[in-house]
Structure formats: structure tokens, C-alpha cells
Amino acid sequence: MSRFSPQAEDILRRAGWYPGRQVPDLVALWRKSVSESDGVDMFPGAEKALLEFGGLKLDEQGPGVTCSREPFNLDPTLAMYEHDRFEDFISALNTNFYPLGEAVGGSCFIAIAENGNVYLLMQELMLIGQSMEEGLESLLIGRLGERIDVP
Numbered sequence: 001m002s003r004f005s006p007q008a009e010d011i012l013r014r015a016g017w018y019p020g021r022q023v024p025d026l027v028a029l030w031r032k033s034v035s036e037s038d039g040v041d042m043f044p045g046a047e048k049a050l051l052e053f054g055g056l057k058l059d060e061q062g063p064g065v066t067c068s069r070e071p072f073n074l075d076p077t078l079a080m081y082e083h084d085r086f087e088d089f090i091s092a093l094n095t096n097f098y099p100l101g102e103a104v105g106g107s108c109f110i111a112i113a114e115n116g117n118v119y120l121l122m123q124e125l126m127l128i129g130q131s132m133e134e135g136l137e138s139l140l141i142g143r144l145g146e147r148i149d150v151p
Contacts, residue, residue: 003133008140015056022051030054030076034099038083046098046112049132050076054100064142072103072110072139079109086111089125092150097121103139110135125150 004012027050031042042050057073079099086097086109097111097119108122118135120126126145129135138145 004137005141008137011058011060011140015058017053017056023054024051026055027051033077034080037080040083040098042098043096043114045114045116049100049112053132053136060140067142067144069142070104072101074101076100078102086121089121089150120145
């Protein structure tokens with residue numbers, strides 16, 4: 001049984017994903033680059049997500065289930081030198097975030113929390129999945145996330 005809907009799996013496969021995909025050389029490079037630029041250490045959940053899905057660039061756009069589908073790019077270096085944008089959310093939720101990439105033409109970042117939740121960070125915080133798979137599914141099929149109120 002697939003972890004994704006048929007629509008989402010088809011989009012992922014066309015972008016170069018396949019079950020068991022691993023990109024350890026890219027992950028090692030990202031770990032070093034993000035640590036040096038922002039002082040952020042990659043935690044196990046971020047490493048697992050990036051090993052399988054890192055480097056994928058998805059250009060799908062158009063109508064979705066509850067919001068439009070927008071292109072996104074799973075490359076954490078796209079959020080380098082932007083960690084200050086994450087700080088308020090880190091403090092409010094009392095958890096660390098690791099950048100996964102960017103979405104919506106670079107107007108927001110995709111990040112994973114230590115508990116595995118996947119978020120879009122803009123001026124506000126949107127929970128798009130309680131796992132990497134759920135977060136990707138939301139992005140791929142156009143499912144609106146849950147806005148998280150941050151004081």
C-alpha cells in the first residue's frame with residue numbers, strides 16, 4: 001500500500017522520487033552548509049525526510065482540493081541565512097525546526113519540527129502535515145494547512 005494518494009505518487013515519481021530513494025551525499029552537503037550559515041543542526045527526522053525526498057523540485061500548479069497547488073523545491077539551502085524568521089515560531093512552539101526548502105515561489109519556507117510535523121512558514125505558521133508524507137501530500141494535491149496562532 002502506498003503512503004501517498006495515486007495523484008501525489010504520480011507527481012512524485014515524475015519528479016524523480018521512487019520508494020527507497022536516498023541522497024546521502026546531498027544530505028551531508030546540506031548538513032554542513034546549514035550548520036555553517038545558521039548554526040542549525042540537522043536532527044534525525046529532518047535527515048530522514050531529506051534522505052528520501054531532498055533535491056526534488058516540483059513544478060505542479062493549479063487548482064487543488066482546498067487551495068491551489070504551488071511549485072516547491074526541497075533544498076534546505078534555499079533557507080540559509082533566514083533562521084531568524086524561524087525563531088519566533090521555535091519559541092512559541094518550544095520545538096526546533098529544520099528547513100526543508102521553499103514553496104510558493106520562495107514566499108514561504110517548508111520546515112520540519114522535531115516531532116515530525118511539517119509546516120509552511122511565512123508571516124504566519126501553517127501545519128500542513130503530521131509527517132513528511134502528509135506534508136508532501138498536502139502540497140501536491142492542494143490541501144490547505146491549519147493556521148497555528150503564534151503570540
